[in-house]
Each structure stands twice: as structure tokens, then as C-alpha cells.
Amino acid sequence: MMQLIGSVSVGLILSLLALGVLISFRILAFRDLTVEGSIALGGAVAGTLLVSGWNPWLATFLAFLAGACAGTVTGILTTRLQINGLLAGILVMTALYSVNLRVMNRSNLPLFKEQTVVSMAQKAVSPDLKWTIGRWDIPVQEVLVVILVLAIIGLVSGIMYAFFKTNLGLAMRATGDNEQMIRALGVEVGWMLTFGLALSNGLVALSGALLVQYQGYADVQMGLGMVVWGLASVIIGESLVNSRQIGMLVVGTIMGSILFRLLVAIALRWGLNPNDLKLVTAVFVLIALVAPNAIDVARRKLSSLGKA
Amino acid sequence: MLDIENIKKTFHAGTPNEVRALQGVDLKIDDGSFVIVIGTNGSGKSTLLNAVAGSFIVDSGRIRLKGEDVTNWPEHRRAKYIGRVFQNPFTGTAPSLTIAENLALAAHRGRARGLGWALSPSTKTEMYERVRSMGLGLEDRLGNAIGSLSGGQRQSLTLLMAGLIKPDLLLLDEHTAALDPKSADQVIRLTEEVIRRDKLTTMMVTHSMQQAANLGDRLIMMVRGRIIHDFQGAEKRRLSPEDLLDRFEQVRRSDLLDETAASMLERQYV
Ligand SMILES: Nc1ncnc2c1ncn2[C@@H]1O[C@H](COP(=O)(O)OP(=O)(O)OP(=O)(O)O)[C@@H](O)[C@H]1O
Ligand SMILES: [Mg+2]
Numbered sequence: 233m234m235q236l237i238g239s240v241s242v243g244l245i246l247s248l249l250a251l252g253v254l255i256s257f258r259i260l261a262f263r264d265l266t267v268e269g270s271i272a273l274g275g276a277v278a279g280t281l282l283v284s285g286w287n288p289w290l291a292t293f294l295a296f297l298a299g300a301c302a303g304t305v306t307g308i309l310t311t312r313l314q315i316n317g318l319l320a321g322i323l324v325m326t327a328l329y330s331v332n333l334r335v336m337n338r339s340n341l342p343l344f345k346e347q348t349v350v351s352m353a354q355k356a357v358s359p360d361l362k363w364t365i366g367r368w369d370i371p372v373q374e375v376l377v378v379i380l381v382l383a384i385i386g387l388v389s390g391i392m393y394a395f396f397k398t399n400l401g402l403a404m405r406a407t408g409d410n411e412q413m414i415r416a417l418g419v420e421v422g423w424m425l426t427f428g429l430a431l432s433n434g435l436v437a438l439s440g441a442l443l444v445q446y447q448g449y450a451d452v453q454m455g456l457g458m459v460v461w462g463l464a465s466v467i468i469g470e471s472l473v474n475s476r477q478i479g480m481l482v483v484g485t486i487m488g489s490i491l492f493r494l495l496v497a498i499a500l501r502w503g504l505n506p507n508d509l510k511l512v513t514a515v516f517v518l519i520a521l522v523a524p525n526a527i528d529v530a531r532r533k534l535s536s537l538g539k540a
Numbered sequence: 541m542l543d544i545e546n547i548k549k550t551f552h553a554g555t556p557n558e559v560r561a562l563q564g565v566d567l568k569i570d571d572g573s574f575v576i577v578i579g580t581n582g583s584g585k586s587t588l589l590n591a592v593a594g595s596f597i598v599d600s601g602r603i604r605l606k607g608e609d610v611t612n613w614p615e616h617r618r619a620k621y622i623g624r625v626f627q628n629p630f631t632g633t634a635p636s637l638t639i640a641e642n643l644a645l646a647a648h649r650g651r652a653r654g655l656g657w658a659l660s661p662s663t664k665t666e667m668y669e670r671v672r673s674m675g676l677g678l679e680d681r682l683g684n685a686i687g688s689l690s691g692g693q694r695q696s697l698t699l700l701m702a703g704l705i706k707p708d709l710l711l712l713d714e715h716t717a718a719l720d721p722k723s724a725d726q727v728i729r730l731t732e733e734v735i736r737r738d739k740l741t742t743m744m745v746t747h748s749m750q751q752a753a754n755l756g757d758r759l760i761m762m763v764r765g766r767i768i769h770d771f772q773g774a775e776k777r778r779l780s781p782e783d784l785l786d787r788f789e790q791v792r793r794s795d796l797l798d799e800t801a802a803s804m805l806e807r808q809y810v
Contacts, residue, residue, distance in 0.1 A: 395655075397657060397658060397659070398653075398654070398655045398656060398657060398658055399644070399648055399653040399654055399655070399656055399657075399658045400653045400654060400655055401658070402637070402641055402644060402645060402653075402658040403645060403648075403653050405634070405636075405637060405641075406634040406637060406641075406642075406645055409634035409635060409636050409637060410630075410631070410633065410634040410635065412626075412631055413631060413632055413633060413634055414634070414645065415615050415616050415619070416593065416615065416619055416622075416624050416632075417619055417645055417646060417648070417649045417650070418616050418617070418619030418620060418648075418649050418650035418651070419616055419653070420614070420616045421616070476636050476685060
């Protein structure tokens with residue numbers, strides 16, 4: 233039960249990452265690998281500021297801004313310097329590894345007694361307070377953490393949804409959908425893409441900042457495999473809601489992230505070697521990307537057989 | 541209105557694939573005039589329209605629009621003045637957005653886009669009316685993704701979008717070529733209506749001699765990156781589809797002549 237609550241919390245926190253990936257990969261149709269660097273950047277910035285005694289909310293917000301800067305750099309590299317999008321992301325991701333080490337001054341930064349957003353929620357009640365459901369005793373502190381994270385995700389995704397309903401947000405969605413059309417309607421595509429990547433990586437870094445506060449340490453390696461992780465959540469979300477409406481996509485992505493985290497927890501429980509986790513995730517995404525096509529082809533073959 | 545002075549454009553300059561798509565085009569278009577553009581495949585019609593719209597910057601020459609020198613303006617900046625419908629119905633609309641959202645995008649053509657709601661209740665009612673007046677029965681499907689519509693429906697909506705804010709110049713590049721005859725007729729009817737109602741200055745490329753003869757008050761014919769004929773006023777009104785076909789035949793013959801001359805020269809000198 234404790235593990236279940238823990239998985240939900242982490243799934244919620246990582247849903248911000250998945251929303252970032254939704255913006256870059258799906259809405260902007262831009263394969264952005266900056267993500268792996270910017271989630272660690274968010275963690276590094278938040279962790280370092282927290283250790284220096286900054287207000288946790290402010291530290292978290294500054295982590296968002298740091299991620300937005302990283303996304304902006306990728307955007308400028310690809311739109312102004314005409315560097316291939318994949319390569320631009322790889323360059324920034326690589327550079328961020330060193331930046332993150334510089335920010336933290338070490339490769340792993342534990343948070344012991346520092347006040348964090350998470351500890352602030354926990355301190356509202358005593359650690360001994362339990363909530364009994366059936367045969368489980370659930371520490372109320374953990375429940376409060378879930379509620380806090382849920383509130384943050386609700387707020388952020390609500391703002392994101394509203395943004396995509398504004399004139400500016402609509403133009404951003406059209407940029408990924410039909411670049412030529414939106415240019416003919418007077419939108420500078422390069423600027424729009426850069427802005428979108430800033431938003432996307434801001435969300436990713438925000439996710440990193442919350443994750444660090446939840447797990448109690450920042451690590452320079454924490455971005456490894458996160459693009460695929462986010463993609464997996466987005467893909468699960470898409471199949472859950474089966475709709476292209478932006479509101480449904482946002483909700484689906486959040487649900488996808490939680491579900492994916494739960495699936496991983498269950499798989500680990502059943503004896504999946506944690507070392508194999510990334511391999512399994514990658515294979516899962518591969519299948520999810522290939523399967524719809526393969527099913528289509530198979531169906532067409534079947535129906536043509538039926539006719540013959 | 542539009543003043544084009546000796547523009548030139550060469551693609552892949554200095555390579556074996558070099559194409560001199562525009563070889564010095566001069567064209568002045570008055571306010572409110574409706575210009576038909578015809579010419580053989582590859583004669584530079586689309587390139588001319590793209591040059592005006594700013595899809596690329598011309599190699600030399602000047603383009604003035606509404607008295608402003610737009611020669612070096614990027615495409616998105618010229619969008620303030622120009623409405624466009626493309627040959628491919630997929631080019632003019634964003635498929636995964638709804639009809640209403642596509643219209644909302646067009647309602648801000650060339651204007652600042654801020655954090656106001658794209659689809660306020662008043663915008664929605666206005667769009668409902670606009671779409672209903674097209675008479676295609678699409679007004680009750682404003683919430684559907686535009687990608688689910690037929691090519692003709694999408695082209696009609698693109699036309700509506702191009703005229704949503706009255707453009708100073710409307711560019712139509714074979715916008716009925718990809719449609720079945722019935723949809724093409726419908727879109728042409730709609731085109732005439734919109735142009736007449738709003739007195740739009742228009743350039744329209746077509747391969748249909750019928751359309752070329754019946755529509756517009758001026759006709760230019762392009763061959764190999766140049767304008768070789770320019771019919772206006774009474775002269776344009778008298779043109780029949782057969783006359784136009786004759787002109788094409790003349791072009792073909794002189795091309796042939798060029799070729800025989802070239803091969804004669806080749807035999808003599810090579
Ligand atoms: N972006 C481009 N890059 C390279 N070559 C181009 C480009 N656009 C046009 N061309 C070339 O320029 C020449 C003129 O093309 P254009 O599309 O203007 O012809 P068109 O008159 O519109 O012909 P059509 O009737 O077939 O549409 C062609 O040889 C074409 O291959
Ligand atoms: Mg053409």
C-alpha cells in the first residue's frame with residue numbers, strides 16, 4: 233500500500249515531464265532530447281538552492297526558469313543557427329551535464345534537514361498519525377504529499393490547458409500541425425518553436441525539482457532515459473483517451489504517467505531486475521510505436537484475404 | 541496596390557540543376573483588379589505568387605505592396621496584407637485542429653496573438669454565421685477536426701479563412717486543381733462571390749481555360765519565367781477559351797522552332 237502511494241506520487245511528479253514531452257514531441261512535432269539534461273538541471277538548481285536555505289517554492293520556480301532557458305537555447309540553435317533539431321537537443325543535453333555538475337559541485341547532492349515543498353506538507357501532521365483503511369495503516373503524511381503534488385499538477389496542467397485555448401497557444405499548436413499554413417497567417421515559426429521548447433523544458437525541470445524534493449537527493453544522472461519514459465507516458469495516455477482534443481491529451485498524459493509508474497512498480501515487485509528497467513521501457517515504446525502500423529497492415533491483409 | 545519591378549529568381553544557382561524560374565517580371569496591379577495567371581507547366585506562375593507572398597526573397601528587383609517596399613520582408617510579415625489559398629487542400633488548414641480553431645487562427649492573420657481566448661462566445665457566433673453563409677452545411681460541425689473533411693470542403697474553408705480579415709491581396713494558386721469537377725465548381729462560385737463582395741485585389745493561377753476566359757478582368761500569360769501576354773479591359777472580355785488555346789499552341793510552336801534552331805546551330809558548330 234505504501235508502495236502504491238509512493239508510485240502515485242512519483243507518477244504525478246513525472247507527469248510534468250510527460251506534459252513537457254507532449255508539448256515538444258506531439259504538439260510541436262519536435263524531437264527534443266534536451267529533456268534528459270533539463271530534468272537534471274531542474275533537480276540540480278532546486279537542490280542547490282534548498283541546501284543554501286532558499287524558500288522551497290522560490291527554488292522550485294527558479295528550477296522551472298532554468299529549464300526554460302535550456303529549452304530556449306535548443307530553440308535558438310535549431311531555428312537561428314539552422315542546426316538539425318535532434319542534434320541541437322543532444323548538444324544542449326551534453327552541455328547540461330557539465331552545467332549540472334557545476335551547479336551542484338558534485339554528482340550527488342543529498343537533502344537532509346533542508347526544508348522542501350514536500351517536508352512542508354509533511355510537517356502539517358505528526359509522523360505517527362495513521363489512517364486506517366481495512367487492514368492498512370497509511371501515514372497521513374504520505375497522503376498529504378499526494379494531495380500537495382496533485383494540487384500542483386492540477387494547477388500547472390490547468391494553466392497549460394487554458395494557455396492552449398488562447399490565441400497564442402492555438403498558434404503554437406498550429407505550428408506543429410501545419411507550419412506552412414501558420415506562417416502564411418503571420419506567425420514567425422522559429423520564435424514559436426523556441427517559445428514552445430522553453431515551456432516544455434520548463435515543465436521538465438519543474439518535474440525534476442519536485443522529484444528531488446520527494447526522493448531527498450539530486451543526482452546528475454537522473455535524466456538518463458527520461459525522454460523515453462515521457463514518451464511512454466504520452467503514448468499510454470493517448471490510447472487511454474483516444475482523442476486528439478488538447479484537454480483530453482493533457483488528462484491522458486497525466487493518467488498515462490501514473491499508470492506507467494504503477495506498471496513499473498508491479499513489474500519490479502514481480503521480480504523484474506531494476507537493471508533491465510530501461511531496456512523494458514525502450515522495448516515497450518518501440519512496440520507502442522510500431523504496433524498501430526503493424527495492426528493496420530495485418531487488418532488490411534486480412535480484409536483483402538476475406539475479399540479474395 | 542502591387543508593384544513588381546523586374547524581379548528575378550534562380551533556384552539551385554550555379555549547379556547543373558539551375559532553374560531560372562523568374563527572368564525579369566514586371567507587373568503593376570491596381571486596387572480591386574482580378575488578374576488571371578496562365579502558362580505552361582514550369583513557366584513560373586507559382587514562383588511568381590510565392591515571390592509576392594515572401595516564401596523566398598527574390599534575387600533582384602523590387603516588390604511594393606500598398607506603397608511599402610516589402611522586397612526583403614519575411615513571409616510572416618507580409619501575411620498582414622496577403623490572404624492565400626494553395627493548390628493542395630492540405631496546405632491551407634491545420635488538420636488536427638477544429639474548424640472553429642482554424643478560423644480563429646485566420647481571424648488573427650498578421651496581428652498580434654495574445655492571451656485572449658481564441659474562441660470566445662462572440663467569435664463562435666460570428667463564425668457560425670460566416671460558415672453558414674457559405675451554404676456547405678458545415679456550420680454544425682465547427683467542433684470537428686478539419687482533417688476529417690473532404691478536399692473541397694477544406695478548400696472552401698481555406699478560402700473563407702483567407703478572406704476572414706479582408707486581405708489587400710488575395711493569392712490563389714490553382715486552388716481547384718485537386719478537386720473533383722463538382723467541388724471545383726462550388727469553390728469557383730464561392731471564389732467569385734467573395735472577390736466580388738469584398739472587391740478583393742486578386743491573382744489567380746489556373747490551368748482551366750474555361751475559368752481563365754470567364755473570370756477576372758485581366759489575364760497574363762507566362763512562358764519560361766517571363767510575362768509574354770497581358771490582356772486587359774475589353775480585350776480580356778473578348779477572349780474565349782479557344783483563343784487561349786491558340787496562344788498556347790503558338791508558344792509550343794515557337795518552342796519547337798527554338799529547338800530546331802538550336803539543333804541546327806549545334807550541327808553547325810559542335
Ligand atoms: N523551391 C524550388 N526549388 C527549386 N526549384 C523550384 C522551386 N520552385 C519552383 N522551382 C522550379 O521553378 C520552375 C518554375 O516552377 P513553378 O512552380 O513556378 O511553375 P508553374 O508555372 O507554377 O508550373 P505548374 O503549372 O506546373 O504549377 C520549375 O522548373 C520548378 O521546378
Ligand atoms: Mg504551380
